Amino acid sequence: MKHIQRDVTNNEQFLESLIKEEKMNHASISWKNENAVEILPTQIKKMGTIILDIRPGEAELTNRKGKQAQLIMPITHVPTIDDVRLTLRQTVKTHGNDITGCSFLPDGRMIFSCYRNCLISVLQTNGSLHFTLKPGFRTSQIYYIEESQKLVVTNGSNHNCVKIIDMKSRKTEKLIDVGSENYGIVHKDGKLYCNGHKGGLRVVSLDEDSIIQLVNATLSRYSSIAIWSDKLYVIGNDDSVICCDLQGAVKWRLELNTFLKSARGITVNNCGYVYVAGFFSNNVVVISPDGNKHRVLLSEKDGLDHPQALCYNQKHNILLVANERKNAFIYDVSK
Structure with missing residues (x-):
């Protein structure tokens, strides 16, 4: 049992580090046009801005009343x-x-x-x-x-x-x-x-x-x-x-x-x-x-x-x- 508890603790710490270091975040890159795009190409000095959007992932690590921490993932319905x-x-x-x-x-x-x-x-x-x-x-x-x-x-x-x-x-x-x-x-x-x-x-x-x-x-x-x-x-x-x-x-x-x-x-x-x-x-x-x-x-x-x-x-x-x-x-x- 001790080695199982040790493995669970190590895995818990690993998951916590991933979340704290924001390695489970979702990143998306989008493009925003400038008004200058609509004028002649010779007058364009700036084509637009690249936007990097980082949002927290949906995974959540919880610990309830001393119970072992669990990784909560979105639930998908499995047909029965x-x-x-x-x-x-x-x-x-x-x-x-x-x-x-x-x-x-x-x-x-x-x-x-x-x-x-x-x-x-x-x-x-x-x-x-x-x-x-x-x-x-x-x-x-x-x-x-x-x-x-x-x-x-x-x-x-x-x-x-x-x-x-x-x-x-x-x-x-x-x-x-x-x-x-x-x-x-x-x-x-x-x-x-x-x-x-x-x-x-x-x-x-x-x-x-x-x-x-x-x-x-x-x-x-x-x-x-x-x-x-x-x-x-x-x-x-x-x-x-x-x-x-x-x-x-x-x-x-x-x-x-x-x-x-x-x-x-x-x-x-x-x-x-x-x-x-x-x-x-x-x-x-x-x-x-x-x-x-x-x-x-x-x-x-x-x-x-x-x-x-x-x-x-x-x-x-x-x-x-x-x-x-x-x-x-x-x-x-x-x-």
């Missing part, structure tokens, strides 16, 4: 899970009877995959149909790779192949055998992370076509995967939400079977908040970045009817929620 608010922006009509995946294009257009109809539809920002793609097999989940303008399409339990479609030419560029069923899929740094159901969490290298099993555990069939920074978010076979790093080490696991029934869609915002859709519970739950807190955001009263697909547009802070059929909803999300 209770600050997350959704405002309905738009309702769009989807095409097909089994919408299992959704995504955004950079210009705001929406992509939906329909499993039963073996169909991918692209909708304009106003909800009208732009064009459709027919990959030739059932389409489970989709992921758009913005850098290469490629669309990755999985096919569920029908084939072990993942299809890569060039969205510029709208033609199939590549087929990759992942060696298992395949549902949710995401991309990062030339690698695909895929929900292989009983095959676990699988990683496919696009350069080498090599496949490894990152997590040897059964994942929820039909469910998607989310990625944010260096973390992956998957749904376990028991509807638990699992966060792991890119090497497969589990960071946290949250069991939500009281709130979520048949969790399928999962996505994450740019602050690490996780959104999960319950297919049979007809709701969307948000989870804090550390996995310690959660609350229900949307339910049946908001029009949810077997929601399967979610996608968060991190650039515009909007959330896309798609029911199994008929409707999808676009929400503005408070920051």
Whole structure:
């Protein structure tokens, strides 16, 4: 304890010296024009005056009733899970009877995959149909790779192949055998992370076509995967939400079977908040970045009817929620 007190005292003295010597002041330099600037240049003897303005910094060192001195800094509000608010922006009509995946294009257009109809539809920002793609097999989940303008399409339990479609030419560029069923899929740094159901969490290298099993555990069939920074978010076979790093080490696991029934869609915002859709519970739950807190955001009263697909547009802070059929909803999300 003595060495801690000694270190605290030394740091306190150091901070006091900074304030006394005015080394934490804010300095600004401004320019003041002279009236002579408005006359001919040959008559100008003085262009102006440089003003150095020094103001005390906002830091304050206080010592209350003998307590250890503290450096008081301006308080910045940090958003919590209770600050997350959704405002309905738009309702769009989807095409097909089994919408299992959704995504955004950079210009705001929406992509939906329909499993039963073996169909991918692209909708304009106003909800009208732009064009459709027919990959030739059932389409489970989709992921758009913005850098290469490629669309990755999985096919569920029908084939072990993942299809890569060039969205510029709208033609199939590549087929990759992942060696298992395949549902949710995401991309990062030339690698695909895929929900292989009983095959676990699988990683496919696009350069080498090599496949490894990152997590040897059964994942929820039909469910998607989310990625944010260096973390992956998957749904376990028991509807638990699992966060792991890119090497497969589990960071946290949250069991939500009281709130979520048949969790399928999962996505994450740019602050690490996780959104999960319950297919049979007809709701969307948000989870804090550390996995310690959660609350229900949307339910049946908001029009949810077997929601399967979610996608968060991190650039515009909007959330896309798609029911199994008929409707999808676009929400503005408070920051």
